[in-house]
Amino acid sequence: MQRVLTSRSGVLLYLTVWLLLGLGAGGAVAALCDETMLRAQLFAVPASLLFSVAAGFSAYYMCKANPLRERSPAVILVSTLTAAVCAGFFWVFLLGVWNGAAEAFEAQAIAPRPQLVALLFSLGVMLYGLLATLNYLLAEFLRARQAEQRELESKLLARNAELRMLRTQIDPHFLFNSLNSISALTSIDPKRARDMTQRLSDFFRQSLGIEAQGKITLEEEVRLIGHFLAIEKVRFGARLGVEQEVDDAALPCLLPPMLLQPLVENAVKHGIGGLPEGGVVRIEARREGSLLTVSVENDTDPDTPPRKGNGIGLVNVRERLQAAYGHLAKLHCTQENNKYRVALTLPVETKES
Template sequence: MMMRLMPKDWGGWLTFSGFLILTWAGLAYLLQFYGLDWKFAIYDVLLHLALLAVSTIVLENIFRFYRPQQGNKWLVVVIPLVLGVVGLFFGTWVLKWVFQNEDARQFWEFILPVRGLVMLVVLIFVSRMLIMGGRIMEQQALQEHETWLEKTAKEAELYHLRQQLQPHFLFNSLNSINAMLKSQPEKARAMILQLSDFLRQTVKKDHKLWGTIEEEMAYLQQYLEIEKVRFGHRLSVQVKVDPAAKDTQLPQLLVQPLIENAVKHGLYGMVEEVAIEVTANREGHYLAISVSNPFDSSQKNGKGTGFGLEGLKRRMFLIFGRHDLLQTQIAGDNFIVTLKIPQP
């Protein structure tokens, strides 16, 4: 990959043309000031600027396909030197051949060394700029590729995490349906229909997109209806959304793993009614969602820090790049998980 000096659009060509015209006028005035006739000065500058432009295009095409390495950096000087010598003598020969003026011929011979030095310096500068620009563009392309790889890897891991989280709930629901088929066939049928609707909504959702808190809570209600069929009167869930938080947004399918974790560690091992509380509040630039469930501290998994929460914590890090957005605490006999979502 090589940097391009020639403009790519009309705006660039207009700017480039204006610069050439100003350079042409300035150099022609300078030659006239040092004794060359205006007519000869104009043609002199026009011809040599054209030769310099051609040499620049040749350099650009050479270094576009071949960039000198550590052992042959001398080409950065030799190639411009060859182009400069060819352009210099060709331009002088054309001027002498077209204009048979003795004074002009003597003037061109007199400034030949100075003109040659100027052309060499300009072409070497162009060569260095092309090579350095090419390296910068290669580095940028490499960084863009690495960024794309990181983004793709994050998206793949996010998808993998979601695919890991969903089967836990699905397997539990299918086991419950199997258990109710003989004793409670109507409940089993209702649960199958609700599970079908829930999974259909899950498939439609895009893990890259954000949704409103109202949409997330509506999706959560579908999940809770299935859980209530499984656990009946034992499960009580209170959802409280602060009116100030209704305009907030969050990544889709983010709250359901919290509720699943609360159900798992709140109801399993207990026979009495279990109340789970879900609250959503606006706290500055964050949406804070808290899920509280009772737990038995004597149980081995009482704190509920299994795959569900760890997977959710990893997902939050992949989305926001932070480890402090999911917090857990114990208040009496309640286990509380708080999720803070930065607002876009």
């Protein structure tokens, strides 16, 4: 009840309901006591409004003292009936006091008949019982909503923990492959190995800036991919070609940090790395209404068996998409015409939205 009375609209609604009840009680007084409607309303309405305040707070504290989940039904029933009977007597008492006050100010009082007293007593008992029921219903509704909120918060915490765990898998995987490349270059081209080491250091220095962010823009992701490809170009030289086609409308869209980097890494390692003459990695992104579509495609060796798409990088990307977007995001792999393509579809999110 206190939650209802904490807002102006709640107070107005509560008093309006009781005003209507008081008017109804006044009509009963006029009918049973052969009084004019004006005098009957002046007798019933003020006392009804006073009773509404007293009964409302009494029902609230009675329900708070006897919560449904901590008291037996018998205790709750006895407590409610006892309080309701007391409330019925209190309403009759208020009406008597108000009637006596009218006599004290030399106004013509109403002579209450036994039928009227019984009616008002019964009405007070029923209204108090209704208030108690409403308090219990409101308390259960709030408890259910709080439980739902706690469940949502726990799911959010679990999802964020899962995203952080998946995010931490990327750096060791990428670092392992990069160190293998540096190790291979050390004996045949120390200068290129040093260059690659420096670029690798720069890449991780810049990636640390996005570590605390839940999501980054596609523009930032593409920039990081550019640093990664610069590292790989030190190793592959002219064998590695890069083509990018990213719509301007797609650049502000948000996605988990380094979501595309494992796909580009796989394209270089499993695609271009197996071609003696080299090949091209193509990155495309476009926004189509409420969806963002990003694809990474690379040339493949026609004599190489098709990739099954269940490597560490792809599994990681799938799990991150599932954790971040659920069924709203999709990952699809295809291999045809000597090209391997991984396409991502995810809902559009921007910093403004």
